[in-house]
Amino acid sequence: MPWMQKGTAIFSKRLPKVLGPATHTVIDYSVAGLFFTAGILFWKRHKSASLSALLCGSGVLLNSLFTDYPGGVVPAISFETHGRIDIGLAALATAIPGLMDFSSDAQARFFEATAIAETLATGFTDYRARSEEEVPVHEETAA
Numbered sequence: 001m002p003w004m005q006k007g008t009a010i011f012s013k014r015l016p017k018v019l020g021p022a023t024h025t026v027i028d029y030s031v032a033g034l035f036f037t038a039g040i041l042f043w044k045r046h047k048s049a050s051l052s053a054l055l056c057g058s059g060v061l062l063n064s065l066f067t068d069y070p071g072g073v074v075p076a077i078s079f080e081t082h083g084r085i086d087i088g089l090a091a092l093a094t095a096i097p098g099l100m101d102f103s104s105d106a107q108a109r110f111f112e113a114t115a116i117a118e119t120l121a122t123g124f125t126d127y128r129a130r131s132e133e134e135v136p137v138h139e140e141t142a143a
Helices: 003-012 021-042 047-065 079-099 107-124 137-142
Strands: none
Touching: 021 047, 021 079, 021 107, 047 079, 047 107, 079 107
């Protein structure tokens, strides 16, 4: 893991946990869309970067679809497990330019920036928070 993402990961552990499941869902689907868009844009000039972006986007999308949170389709994994997978996906986004042999190309910066953004989103997320839909009515009125 490059030093910048490693530093971001260490820093993100100290961030306030201000994002709940619903907000995190929006971020996840946005990141997946960003990867798919990059895959399309990179296609003509850089097939390795294109395929890498499509792979990363698929990973983020599948993690979202199979998570038990708002926006998830099949509640197969918990939100906490989703967070652990998010960390792995950010590490993959960082490593994939080297694995696919384009780490010195301009497209590699996209993967580095996206990995840092994913790491920060992970750091700001409270993976133990309940969905807003799960909060009982009597708890809402007490606040």
